[in-house]
Amino acid sequence: MKRAIAAFALAIALALPLVAQSFDPRKKYEVTFGVYGDLERAYREVLSGPDFKSKYPNITFKFQTADMNGHHNRLATIIAAGEAANDIEAVEIRFISNLVESGGLTDLGAKPFNGRVVGKDLVKFAMSNATTTRGKLVAMPVDIAPAVLFYRKDLADAAKVNLDSLKSWDEYIEAGKKLTLDRDGDGKKDQFAITHPGDVGVIPLNGGNGGWFEDGKPLEPKQKFLDVLDLVLKIRRAGIDADLGAWTPAWTQALKDGKVATMPLGSWFGGALKTWIAPESKGKWRVAYLPGKLYAAVGGTYLAIPAKVSAARKAAAWEVIKYLATSPVAQLAVFRSIDAFPALTTVYSDKVMDEGVEYFGGQKVRKIYADVALHIPESPVSEYDNVVLSIWMRAVSTVVFGKKSPEVLYEEARKKILATVE
Secondary structure, rough: OHHHHHHHHHHHHHHHHHHHHHHOOOOOOOEEEEEEEHHHHHHHHHHHHHHHHHOOOOOEEEEEEOOOHHHHHHHHHHHOOOOOOOOOEEEEEEHHHHOOOOOOEOOOOOOOOOOHHHHOOOOOOOHHHHHEEOOOOOOOEEEEEEEEEEEEEHHHHOOOOOOOOOOOHHHHHEEEHHHHHHOOOOOOOOOEEEHHOOOOOOOHHHHHHOOOOOEEEEOHHHHHHHHHHHHHHHHHHHHHOOOOOOOOOOHHHHHHHHEOOOOEEEHHHHHHHHHOOOOHOOOOEEEEHHHHHOEEEEEEEEEEEEOOOOOHHHHHHHHHHHOOOOOOOHHHHHHHHHHHHHHEEHHHHHHHOOOOHHHHEEEEEHHHHHHHHHOOOOOOOOOOOOHHHHHHHHHHHHHOOOOOOHHHHHHHHHHHHHHOOO
């Protein structure tokens, strides 16, 4: 009898964590939420809306908001220290690999979350980008950033170039030569095709999001990476870039003044153009596929639950993440609020995707975003991705100055990566 009682007690003890994971609709929860940028504004609107409230009247929220770097620095620091974080933490795709190494994020693919089943309608590449090389799903994608070519139609028309169906980057460079001009006749170029050669330093590599290793070997296949270094060098030698650092005042002003004709970036850049970079340029910008109809992503928001969060709080946090990631109401509301393109593929057939966008001259740009999103290759992340990206971008910077050949820089980068991971 004593053995039976002891066995029963042990069974209850083992079952308690699973019971604690269950969401109780009768219990009141306050979910803490760490976010960056405009996410708090968008999420507050959605989570205070009638659809969410009708489903989860027992959940309230407390937000902690910072700028992107401040938010991710805080998160990396507290997770590395083993300290408590918010119940939900927003993570931009570039920062996921920083957190993978520490093991500080809950595996949402495991029971009781079963995130892969829950996320069956989320775009495949984004789910892959949130999956480690060891198969753990460490976050759920909520918005994505398909990469496209933004361009000034008025400048393209004046130069008599068609940027809507470029077959290759070489064609882009040839068009870029016609877009690079001395407009005021003072002997100096004052209109350029692109801000800097480094703009394409990671975009052909799926925006730098995973894919740095093949069968455990870095920068393979070799030709793929050599081609990108060659492209960067070709752009600089063609003299079509303005040599402007990204997000500097001069960079922003050049885009505002129409002195740069194209920008290859994620779809979120369209929101930046129309809200604060160049709102007065409404109707002048357009969107095209990247040259050669290349499919890539640059950016995206993922929601994670830190491992240190208690089982009971994880239950409520998971309900919120599921809602934001898989509810069409939530996905479209955030999209309308901050131009964060949905990760949920079922909304790609919504009528909003077929609407013309006034800022882009009535062009149906969202159909292009959706098509790109559905074709982006899948690339799992590893704990070394950010280190590799840093090494790679140093190679890109060096090739711009023409000090070393792409072949030499490739080998140097590969050896540095091997020294880091071994």
